Amino acid sequence: SPNEDLSKYPRDINRDENLLVLEGVDYLFYPTPEEIYPGHFQTYVVQERISTILEGEFRPTHFRGVTTVVAILFNIVLPDRSYFGRKDAQQCAVLNRMVQDLRFPLEMKVCPIVREKDGLAMSSRNVYLDHVERGEALVLSRSLNYINESIEAGERDAEAICQAARKMFIDVRSASLDYLTIVAFDDFEPVEKLESGKEYFALVACRIGKTRLIDNLLVKV
Template identity: 45%
Template sequence: MQTITTAAELRRALADSRKNDRHIGFVPTMGYLHEGHLALVKASRARCAVTVVSILVNPTQFGPNEDLSVYPRDFSRDQRLCSEAGVDYLFAPDAREIYPPEFDTFVEPGDLARPLCGAFRPGHFRGVATVVCKLFNMVQPNVAFFGQKDLQQCAVVRRMTVDLDLPIEIVIVPTVRDYDGLAMRSRNRYLNAEERQRALAISRALFAAEAAFRAGERDPEKLAQIAKWHLQSIDHLQYLEIVHAHTLGSAASPLTGPAAICVAGDVGRTRLIDNVILNR
């Protein structure tokens, strides 16, 4: 595995792969890798001849009172995990490589960025869309891999890729969960033992609504009520919404198309998000 820090060096390293039409898979991350990230790497290696992973704690997707300064970081551990997973190139640019001093151009996403997390984190998806677009231009992959846990991010990135005519296939990999159902995320390390137990209410709520859907319930309000009953142990419920899985618009009753039940809430000082897809 080669570790690369500049876009120019990365383009040189990937030149032979492009010349020989070897498919390039790309997994963008903010580091502090876990099994969810490694599942994306595994998916890339199964589909592509070359796998690139990026690690960048992207400053433009954090709000002024969010956790940019304390976001989990352990680069040497991430390097080891990537090497063991068979990554070919680890792209680890400094933020100044992505945003030089005179940087002044951003990608502004549309309606997909407004509901759910977008309503509570103004500017977040602008930062996501901008950094992903820049990374796509630097890596120039054939396929990029994202996790379903970040459903809204996946929708924004997929729409951006289509709208800007980027020749990249977007693959969404199912959420990876710990043994007890908690969705894997880097921020789980913020939770103490007691908070982690209470955080399980989020996945239990989603699974309860999913079970009711499989049993035949098609009223989104009733499914939401079932889920909310399980969420009493979290400190603050930011939202619980059932939306169309692709447009993120509110799902009508009865549910007839692909839908997702999405949750965001706080346990202690940690904001957690999760979702399940409701399929017939």
């Protein structure tokens, strides 16, 4: 996306290789950018709607890059199954729509969020947080837990729940909230009233210092 320096994104290929060995992985495909985007690359895959809201508003062209590179990888590897983490819930929805619309012959698996013992969602970006910011970053998971508790207590007004949860960020020194909202599970449309028997995503994106973090919680009413 504009104003994002991909070269500064945390990468540790040796650590990744060691983790894959421990899991019994047989092959690692680790192409260079030049192998994926040879010559004068000019063709992109664009998902039209889900990719334009929330993360799409704050990170223009981000999902275009995601769908394009994943489509390329699918065509190269020809997998039977692909696995993605639910922490990037909107990304999973965008890719699932792409897989369905473009008839990729594979099964897409979404893996649960993995959290630290104190509730912080695991992310490669967490290494950028200093000691104080690391503690303040817990406001993301606390706000999601508050939303879940409010729903369990019987509250059904989505915006009222979110307004109360947003107040939790006011006194966090390093926090700058991008959004905190509740959306429909399947199409990420905003909702006003929560209906019994349905599933929703509570989503939050926030900068803690200079580090932008996202988190979410799948809630069932």
